[in-house]
Amino acid sequence: MxxxxxxxxxxxxxxxxxxxxxxxxxxxxxxxxxxxxxxPQSFPVEDMKRYNEELLAKYGKEILQYGTTEGFVPLREILAKQAEEIGISATKENILLTTGAQQVIDLMAKALIDKDDVVLVENPTFLAALNVFKMYEARIVGVDTDSHGLLPDDLERKIKEHKPKLVYIIPNFQNPTGVTTSFSRRKEIMDACGKAGVPVLEDDPYSLIRFEGEHLPAISSFDKWGTAVYASSFSKTVSPGIRLGYAIAGKDIMNKLVVGKQTTDVCSNNLAQRAVYEFMASGRFAEHVKDIISEYRPKRDKMFEMVERTFPKGTKLNKPHGGLFLWAKLPDGISAEQMLKPAIEKAKVAYIPGSPFYIDPSHGKDEMRMNFSNATLEQIEIGIERLGKVLSGKI
Amino acid sequence: MxxxxxxxxxxxxxxxxxxxxxxxxxxxxxxxxxxxxxxPQSFPVEDMKRYNEELLAKYGKEILQYGTTEGFVPLREILAKQAEEIGISATKENILLTTGAQQVIDLMAKALIDKDDVVLVENPTFLAALNVFKMYEARIVGVDTDSHGLLPDDLERKIKEHKPKLVYIIPNFQNPTGVTTSFSRRKEIMDACGKAGVPVLEDDPYSLIRFEGEHLPAISSFDKWGTAVYASSFSKTVSPGIRLGYAIAGKDIMNKLVVGKQTTDVCSNNLAQRAVYEFMASGRFAEHVKDIISEYRPKRDKMFEMVERTFPKGTKLNKPHGGLFLWAKLPDGISAEQMLKPAIEKAKVAYIPGSPFYIDPSHGKDEMRMNFSNATLEQIEIGIERLGKVLSGKI
Known part of the structure; x- marks a missing residue:
């Protein structure tokens, strides 16, 4: 064509x-x-099998019919209640079930972004969010960050300079850096955005997978202006294959998200919504999250320890308090991008080099993201050791 | 905000x-x-229950994991093979599983439409497709139609005049009019679009629900230019609640659709894809479609007969050869739009007035769409009789 x-x-x-x-x-x-x-060990296969069977037996004709765009009411109610735990006041009217949290990012961009509008993001940030904003032809501008999250001063300055339509933040165990935005920063960030009337999308798929420390209130919990939207997902706590996420939003934005979803995929998968509702309502969800944490914490520890032990001297590494990723910065002269090919070919190990997470892909070439959730402890031990050898030029 | x-x-x-x-x-x-x-009587509840149970038992960890954006390979293979029946040559590489056929419309617009680009459509057409094109800020232009579908002369003229980015057509039992595009028109339409290099989206969710006559080759079957995309859905043949549809497209467009889906919802629900695959591979799907036809044909007949008998004299009505809808044009002076309120209040019957299906909603006020699939035979008998009375001013 x-x-x-x-x-x-x-x-x-x-x-x-x-x-x-x-x-x-x-x-x-x-x-x-x-x-x-x-x-894959973390998936609640037996629970899902049982719920699916019971639900189809009881409510088969409703489950197989079209659902409402907003989603299954009892699940929206339980999610509104759960949001209280991170300081968000919501009712079911504020909840939209979506086809993964990825859809929330897409619908937010659809609702807000005209060509050349500015979106402010942490730099680096979630690659697939950058791609959404590019699809909507946004101008993406990075805000400076440190190990406590976005720098409020720089955020304020860039809000004034660029008059953005959206600020996109991953507050907990950020993808890719693993950084958690501190309590005080959360309030400062929300204040800066709220006072300027700038919508914030708080993308929070990992927060329940916390290995240590206290849960922090959401950035959205400090929203007095109705401009914050909170997004989360069941991909990391139940299953990504069911494609289920949700948004919490005020009335004005919610209306736009709902109309956007109507034109995009009409409604979310009903069986997935009902099964997740049963999982949460029964209390099994909370237990299951504890099991995931028990599985992932030693993996994080093992990967951290092995990277410290085997990577070249001068590698910078921070230990995330939760989530799925370790982020490393290699010492001068070693390019994570150039080492990917030998890593795959010689060490039989794959990772993601840092560049695609940056707005300007010429950055981050000496950085790399390593996922510790999907591999086994043994694979982490063997794989990181091999990777360390390749990066140190020993194989 | x-x-x-x-x-x-x-x-x-x-x-x-x-x-x-x-x-x-x-x-x-x-x-x-x-x-x-x-x-709801048409839903294969028992089949879905059995497949879901068996599939989760056998492949639980794969099903609950992320899938590929393109979708489950064996289902793509079986759909490519099924496409031969309507004259389309395809391999699995040409098939993308989507979150309903609605997503195909959205992804096509995302791939093709810049602000103010022209989309040509049958007028009236599927309301939710109009809304997608509006979301992408297209200029929507109607092509003249008759009881055999789009008029190729007018299509050619409007292609020359407007240089459209897309032609959108529902070839079988069109929503809302019930019209089926004739064999000869299909070839003429494809020729007109192909020669001009204009992409065609052939939206075909109803074709298997045919009550009489032969299946016709798809418009896309005449595509020698690689510009046609075929879309269909399992919403009318299996279940809308599972949100599963698909696109058949050539390589260039397919690449754009896949990237669009990556930024939109990553992949389609795995369990739904696997269950539909089992349903099709076992031969149960084909039997099930026959059952749906056996259920819907008498409903179409009953509704047609009752409208003929009870609606005001001069009502124009065509008998669709399949699908879900009857379309009526009321005689002069009767507004389907104005009668909706009394119909709901006095007759306790709802329908959709014609206007929202038109590009210019000041048209179609004397037309109405009535769905015959969801109501029972008894409800059709009682409901249309009451509606006839309201429209004739008898209650």
């Missing part, structure tokens, strides 16, 4: 580099720290 | 009028011919 027929937006985004790397590693003997996949 | 923060596109689309009418009728004693819902 004549390439001129395609919309301009499509030239901004190419197939996800992560998915391309994953394709290379599938079905092979390669140990992959590349994706953001949960552990 | 400051309304100025919202994207311009959002002012083009409001909440679906159909969904709003449906909300009014839910849980009440109103007989609704309003929605496009399949019959």
């Amino acid at each position: 004549d390439p001129a027929m395609f919309a301009t937006r499509t030239s901004n985004v190419s197939a996800s580099i992560i998915r391309e790397i994953l394709k290379l590693t599938q079905g092979s003997d390669i140990i992959s720290f590349g994706g953001g996949f949960p552990s | 400051d309304p100025a923060m919202f994207a311009t596109r959002t002012s083009n689309v409001s909440a679906s009028i159909i969904r709003e009418i449906l909300k009014l009728t839910q849980g009440s004693d109103i007989i609704s011919f309003g929605g496009g819902f399949p019959s």
Whole structure:
């Protein structure tokens, strides 16, 4: 087809580099720290099987019919109640069930972004969020960060300078850096955005997977202006294959998200919504999250310890308090990007180099993201050791 | 929130009028011919229960994990093979599983439409497709139609005049009119679009629900230019609640659709894909479609007969050869739009007036769409009789 027929937006985004790397590693003997996949051991297969069976037996005709765009009311109610734990006041009217939290990012961009509008993000940030904003032809501007999250001063300055339509933040165990935004920063960030009337999208898929320390109130919990939207997902706590996430939003934004979803996929999968409701209402969900934490904490510890032990001297590493990822900065002269090929070929280990997470992909070449949830403890031990040797030029 | 923060596109689309009418009728004693819902009796509850159970037992960890964006390979293979029956040559590489066929429309618009680009459509057409095109800020232009579908002359003329980015057509039992595009028109339409290099989206969710006559080759079967995309759905043949549809597309467009889906919802629900695969591979799907036809044909006949008998003289009505809808044009002076309120209040019957299906909603006020799949035979008999009385001014 004549390439001129395609919309301009499509030239901004190419197939996800992560998915391309994953394709290379599938079905092979390669140990992959590349994706953001949960552990297959963590999936509540038996629970899902039982709920699906019982629910289809009881409510089959309703479950197989169209659902409302907003989603299954009892699940919306339970999510509104759960939101209280992170300081968000919500009722079911504020909850929209979505086809993964990825859809929340897409619907928020659909609701807010005209071509050339500015979106402020942590830099680096979630690759697939950058791709959404590029699809909507936003101008993406990075805000400076440190180990406590976004710098409120820089945020204020950039709000004034760029008059953004959206600020996108991952407050807990950020993807890719693992950084958690501190309590005081959360309030300062919300104040800066709220006073300027700028919508905030708080993307929070990992917060329940916390290995140590206290849960912090959401950035949205400090929202007095009705401009914050909170997004989360069941991909890391139940299953990504069911494609279920949700948004918590005030009335004005909610109306736009709902209309956006109507034109996008009408409603979310009913069986997934009902099964997750049963899982939460029974209390099994909370137990299950504890099991995930018990599985992932030693993996994080093992990966951290092995990286410290085997990576070249001068590697910088921070220990995330939760989530799925370790982020490392290699010492001068070692390029994580250039080492990927030998890592896959010689060490049979895959990871994601830092560049695709940056707005300007010429950055982050000496950084790398390693996922610790999907590999086994043994794979982490062997894989990181091998990777350390490749990075140190020993194999 | 400051309304100025919202994207311009959002002012083009409001909440679906159909969904709003449906909300009014839910849980009440109103007989609704309003929605496009399949019959709950038609859902393969037992099959889905069995497949879900067996599949989770066998492949639970894979099913609950992320899937590929393109979808489950064996289902893509079986769909490619099934496409041969309507003359389309495809391999699994040409198939993308989607979150309903609605997502195909959204992804096609995302791939092709820049602001102010022209989309040509049958007028009237599927309301939710119009809303997608409005969301992408397209200029929507209607092509003249008759009882055999789009008029190729007018299509050619409008392609020359408007240089559209997309032609959108529902070839079988069109929503809302029930019209089926004739064999010869299909080839003429494809020729007109192909020669001009204009992409065609052939939206075909109803074709298997054919009550009489032969299946016709798809418009896409005449594509020698690689510009046609075929879309279909399991919403009318299996279940809308599982949210599963698919696109068949050539390589160039497929790449854009896949990248679009990556940024939108990553992948489709795995369990739904596997269950539908089992349903098709076992041969149960084909039997099940026959059952649906056996259920819907008498409903179409009953509704047609009752409208003929009870609606005001001069009502124009065509008998669709399949699908879910009857379309009527009331005689001069009777407004389907104005009669909706008395119909709901006095006759306790709901339908959709014609206007929202038109590009210019000042048209179609004397037309109405009535769904015959969701109501029972008895409800059709009683409901249409009452509606006839209201429209004739008898109650």
